Amino acid sequence: DIQMTQSPSSLSASVGDRVTITCRASQNIDRWLGWYQQKPGKAPQLLIYKASSLPSGVSSRFSGSGSGTEFTLTISSLQAEDFGTYYCQQYNSYFRTFGQGTKVEIK
Amino acid sequence: EVQLVESGGGLVQPGRSLRLSCAASGFNFDDYVMHWVRQVPGKGLECVASITWNSDRKAYVDSVKGRFTISRDNAKRSLFLQMDRLRPEDTALYYCAILTGELGGGAFDHWGQGTLVTVSS
Numbered sequence: 362d363i364q365m366t367q368s369p370s371s372l373s374a375s376v377g378d379r380v381t382i383t384c385r386a387s388q389n390i391d392r393w394l395g396w397y398q399q400k401p402g403k404a405p406q407l408l409i410y411k412a413s414s415l416p417s418g419v420s421s422r423f424s425g426s427g428s429g430t431e432f433t434l435t436i437s438s439l440q441a442e443d444f445g446t447y448y449c450q451q452y453n454s455y456f457r458t459f460g461q462g463t464k465v466e467i468k
Numbered sequence: 469e470v471q472l473v474e475s476g477g478g479l480v481q482p483g484r485s486l487r488l489s490c491a492a493s494g495f496n497f498d499d500y501v502m503h504w505v506r507q508v509p510g511k512g513l514e515c516v517a518s519i520t521w522n523s524d525r526k527a528y529v530d531s532v533k534g535r536f537t538i539s540r541d542n543a544k545r546s547l548f549l550q551m552d553r554l555r556p557e558d559t560a561l562y563y564c565a566i567l568t569g570e571l572g573g574g575a576f577d578h579w580g581q582g583t584l585v586t587v588s589s
Contacts, residue, residue: 362529362530393568395567395568395575395577397513399513404563404579404580404581404582405513405579407568407575407577410568410575410577414575416574416575416577417574446512448512448513450513450567450568452567452568454527455501455518455520455525455527456515456518456527457503457505457515457518457567457568458515459512459513459514459515460512461512462512462513
């Protein structure tokens with residue numbers, strides 16, 4: 362199975378800060394990567410697909426980049442409602458694997 | 469409206485079995501790979517099992533291989549997870565999900581509300 366490693370595991374930032382989360386794949390996954398946001402008690406919501414595409418309705422302050430084995434999720438200007446846990450997920454194979462998550466807290 | 473509704477969770481003793489079901493509506497069920505994803509309360513997401521649209525391929529996370537079986541019935545628009553020889557570490561919220569599919573060139577990603585499985589004596 363393809364292993365996904367995220368960093369950092371948690372971060373605390375202020376409203377307006379630029380936030381970056383990194384995800385590494387154990388093998389080349391081209392651009393078959395998604396990013397999710399999960400809030401407590403809720404199912405995850407897809408933020409980014411194909412490494413850098415935004416689903417309709419997702420704020421443009423979220424952006425993704427990368428290909429191959431290195432990927433980044435950036436929140437350009439952190440908002441109070443952006444708290445939660447963020448996960449990367451590869452879909453290079455039909456069996457999906459997730460990163461371990463990054464918990465984002467608002468200072 | 470896309471809906472994925474799980475059922476079948478509950479409290480079960482170690483070593484016993486449980487069968488989860490997921491009823492799908494609002495989309496072409498047989499167009500998509502389907503997944504069961506679990507989450508231990510307070511922990512991360514883990515894809516437990518995946519099945520292709522015509523059931524020709526199935527895959528499992530190592531910790532459940534030989535104990536869990538994923539299946540689907542396209543005519544009934546339903547996904548299943550047969551869980552045998554359950555262990556306490558299988559305790560989690562189990563989601564039925566379409567993960568990073570595509571529709572009309574855009575993303576198609578949907579999750580159910582989850583069904584809680586508790587394995588305890």
